[in-house]
Amino acid sequence: MYLRFWSAACSSGEEPYSLAMLLRYLLIDIDDWDIFLMATDINQNILNRAREGIYSRWSFRNDPIIPTDLYFSKILDNQVKLDDIIRNMVRFEKVNLVRDTSFSHGFGPSSLDLVLCRNVLMYFSQDKSHEVVTHLVNSLRIGGYLIVSPQEIGIIQGQDTRIVHEGSVFLHERVIPGAGAGRKDSSCSSPGKDVTSEFSLSSETIDAEDIEDFGYDDKSHEDIFKNWTKPEINLPGADIQEDENKEINQQIIEDRPNEAIQIINNSETDNFLQEIMEMEGAIRSYAGNGEYEKALGWSDRLIAIDVLNPRPYLLKAAVFDEQGLYEHSLQLLRQSLYASHDYLPAHLAIAGIYSKTGKPDLARHHYKLAIGILETKDEDIILEETEGIPAQKMKDMINQLLEG
Template sequence: MSQRVPNILLEQLSDFINKEMGLFFSKERKLDLLRGVSLAAEEFGFSDTEMCINWLLSSPLKKRQIEVLARYLTIGETYFFREARIIQALEREILPAIVEKRRNTSRMIRIWSAGCCSGEEPYSIAILLSRIIPDIESWKIVVLGTDINVDFLDKAQRGIYREWSFRNTPFWLREKYFIKTDDGAYEILPQIKRLVSFSYLNLVQQESPEYLNLQGFDIILCRNVLMYFSQPQVLSVINRFYQSLNDKGWLIVGSSEASHVLFPQFRTVNFPGAIVFQKDLSMEVSRAENVLFDMEIDDLIPATTTNYDFSALLNADNSIEEEAEDEDEFTKAVNFYEQGKYKLAAELFKTLLNDPVFADNPQVYILLAKSYANTGDLKHALHWCNKGVKKYRLEFQLYQLQAEIYQEMGKLDKALDALKNVIYLEPDSFAAYFIMGNLSKQLGKTKEAKKCFENAEKLLRLKERDDVLKEFDGITAGRMIHVIESMKSMESPG
């Protein structure tokens, strides 16, 4: 098959795909677009790619065309219990509150996973519900997963997964909620599977009939999806989510998308290490339209990413708190921290500073400062972080934490200074360059921002595209490069 396609035609196709499907392909990814559409052309019955492109451009895409294109143009990247901080907020705060409210009334809960890929996210939610509601059989539970890729949906409906879907998950997950198959895969239990349904949906085609019944949800999850849409599409989809939620319903997006500026019609709620958005009809929303259309693409990305550790949640069954009598004080403090008992952790970490065994451990200062930060006490968090910086001037993690705290306090210039120290000590820190780029952009330092983004992209390109970035909650290097390319492509107005 011929793959010689004029650049101008490929650019037209890129714009068309973005409009019709919400998928953005930068100039740097034109070969990915060409490769995908060439494979789709064969399925459409064309022997020539250029002819197929002209055919696609001749009229708005039909559902069948979108389904075929999605098969070759979208990439699935997900796993069970993704983003431990969000899982903790759901398990300990959000879901128990909804259950308590509904227990003596409707006993109905509706949750939508938008852009569910191969189903790991909606099944994770169903597992959480089964752990929280002992008598779940007497409830009406609706967990809906939607996606534009029908192949992903077919896999989700089968409910059979391989080892890669369980990375960073607790050991008990497979043992309690899956059946091991003869070929070494894992099939979700029938009682969990029946709680979840799947359906095709193109999020950017809001006039489609599939949208008609998407109302009355208690929670909508749309994680690491919005970053691929154009700015108008992002705003339109967010508005649709707002309409689809019940009053006091929750919207949960990816950590790299969770900026309060993007969601003015929602109330921003901070849980330990996680930002979520709540619909509240009592809020004034008249200012929303004025805010929405003045934003820049940088508002999609938070200026900083805070790395809190909730490994206790993913390594213990039923959140059981076990404290060995013979464990040392440092281990006790860490356990308190991981269990979310930040005030107890802070007090114990402070006592350790007087213990010669731990007084020279920079992690004590780091965890002490994080403990205060997680309670919202930024003043004391900064105090102990600064003390740590003075004592351990070559410990880059302290400067990184210092930058995060300054950014939360709105002191962006000081946050930039701290990040410069991170880069001095860790020249390969793509995360520091990326965060500096966002902060510089907010401060109107356009040239500095551009240079930071370029450096971040260069460092990311040294990695494999499938490498998982722990700094950004499991997003792959390839996806992060795509985010930067999207930002760069939208820097200029119009």
């Protein structure tokens, strides 16, 4: 018995490794199976990092549906390493999805059972996305499945596939050429979750300039991170070292970021979230004073603390935006979306840039994505980075922009 998988545009490996863990957890007789799990990306540096299998706590911000402590070992206070038994299941290769359409995985055409290609096609032109999808579909056996993100379902049209509804997941099943595409609801049982997104480590960033080319409720996994505070994107304040924090805030308010940074550098606090908040304030203050190089430098330091957090990319993008460097800003915002594809502020910022640079169709695309995100929220919830505006009010404002 065999299974063949391809994780296209895999970034730093969270998706294929999640699939490998799921297979090992579900298949009791996995050693009797011939499993091929290929993961590709255009960025060699990210692939090298993926092979190492080292991740920070941000990768576990969503509760896994299987006990992940079975497959990780703690190596630092904020890092774990994936066991070799999982790492060795995945083969990483450098592949350009647009240019390498003749890429072969070694099993010949039309031989794969499942292809995952999520949150990538939306960044291609219509022609390029069609070419990539055709190649992905042709790599599947008849009856094999292609999974893309919900925002990309409409891109898959006319490539001898039909939509299969499995719980909350939509799959594109390859059918016999000429049999006709369509939609069917599967009678198969479903876990009720998008396994590849709810269980998985969350995807890390890739360079945006490359994009154009390129229910188990066990909590035992928390033992690995029992001394950690699980971070939220909307960072809360810390109540330690109150006098020092007040002094830092005062320096920022008075537009004296150099003094604030000096206090941060000399601080002995071990509060991770508090340090991030202080650095964010200093970055904004530097940018407000026109000291863009310093703002960018500290943005890079903030990104380095946790490359899987979408928020620092947003801050750095704002610095570029203020200088009118819109392409640089868009690159950072796309990286933010690769860290968290439903990060609302990034979609709004991208839409804003496209609006003021004369690209209304692209702006509308991201405004609609933002509305889709807001529709999953309670109407009265106050979202981060929206200046206290409730979800319903924000959705109404975006709809007005679309109507205008």
